[in-house]
Amino acid sequence: MVSRVVLFRAVIMGPPGSGKGTVSDRIRKSFELKHLSSGDTLRANIIAKTDIGLLLKSSIDQGQLIPDDIMTRLILLELRNLEQNSWLLDGYPRTVRQAEALDGTYNIDTVINLNVPFQTIKDRLTSRWLHLPSGRVYNTDFNPPKIPGLDDVTGEPLIQRNDDTPETVTRRLHAYKTQTEPVLEYYRSKGVLETFSGTETNKMWPHVHTFLSGKLGSGDHKAAGKV
Numbered sequence: 001m002v003s004r005v006v007l008f009r010a011v012i013m014g015p016p017g018s019g020k021g022t023v024s025d026r027i028r029k030s031f032e033l034k035h036l037s038s039g040d041t042l043r044a045n046i047i048a049k050t051d052i053g054l055l056l057k058s059s060i061d062q063g064q065l066i067p068d069d070i071m072t073r074l075i076l077l078e079l080r081n082l083e084q085n086s087w088l089l090d091g092y093p094r095t096v097r098q099a100e101a102l103d104g105t106y107n108i109d110t111v112i113n114l115n116v117p118f119q120t121i122k123d124r125l126t127s128r129w130l131h132l133p134s135g136r137v138y139n140t141d142f143n144p145p146k147i148p149g150l151d152d153v154t155g156e157p158l159i160q161r162n163d164d165t166p167e168t169v170t171r172r173l174h175a176y177k178t179q180t181e182p183v184l185e186y187y188r189s190k191g192v193l194e195t196f197s198g199t200e201t202n203k204m205w206p207h208v209h210t211f212l213s214g215k216l217g218s219g220d221h222k223a224a225g226k227v
């Protein structure tokens with residue numbers, strides 16, 4: 001029998017600080033798929049001082065969304081490097097126009113929505129620490145680094161994001177409500193939205209895991225299933 005590899009295309013959504021990066025990392029480790037984070041991609045451009053990074057830094061620091069056309073070009077370019085892989089997209093799309101642009105090129109199988117109350121999020125983000133080169137994320141309460149201020153893997157310094165101040169978080173949550181929540185409705189109407197509600201990642205994660213195991217098969221999970 002001839003078998004054909006089916007690539008799995010998933011999106012993870014949720015307000016800033018809902019645990020998208022944390023859950024994505026667990027998904028990446030449990031299932032065979034690539035993780036692409038729009039925020040990590042933008043921050044890599046800022047560190048590398050690319051034209052786009054220099055242009056966008058102040059908008060990001062102020063908690064404003066990047067214009068759709070710039071963001072779409074950037075992400076579709078990154079996704080071209082992942083054509084042969086199953087992937088999980090984190091942080092994109094954030095507007096209905098972005099979702100439509102993504103649909104123009106890829107068929108999205110599943111959208112995982114982390115539904116976490118805004119008050120829970122605000123407390124988390126002020127204690128978020130980041131290893132900028134890898135995107136590894138820590139929290140002084142939830143998952144502190146082994147040595148305070150240093151990345152567990154490389155020993156390099158951790159930073160706090162300029163946009164994780166209480167004032168900017170409020171602006172980002174407002175942008176989420178007005179511009180990103182309509183994307184949930186967009187995917188709900190397509191029948192691909194799966195919502196997980198809670199205030200603790202460790203309690204939400206088993207449900208996400210079970211759901212994805214059902215989609216991708218259990219055992220040593222392979223995102224690229226065979227039909």
Ligand SMILES: Nc1nc2c(ncn2[C@@H]2O[C@H](COP(=O)(O)OP(=O)(O)O)[C@@H](O)[C@H]2O)c(=O)[nH]1
Pocket residue numbers: 014015016017018019020021022023124125127128129137138139140141142143199200201202
């Ligand atoms: N207190 C607490 N912090 C969490 C939990 N889950 C994730 N975090 C932390 O909350 C912050 C935001 O999580 P992150 O995955 O970066 O969210 P994202 O902005 O949606 O990608 C990080 O500092 C995480 O370590 C949780 O269940 N409880």
Ligand SMILES: Nc1ncnc2c1ncn2[C@@H]1O[C@H](COP(=O)(O)OP(=O)(O)O)[C@@H](O)[C@H]1O
Pocket residue numbers: 015016017020021038039040042059060061063064065066067071090091092093094095098163172
């Ligand atoms: N799809 C996108 N469209 C517009 N702006 C984006 C997008 N993804 C990221 N950004 C910009 O990068 C910032 C940080 O994004 P991200 O790291 O995904 O934040 P968080 O993980 O806290 O939700 C956003 O506040 C926004 O300025």
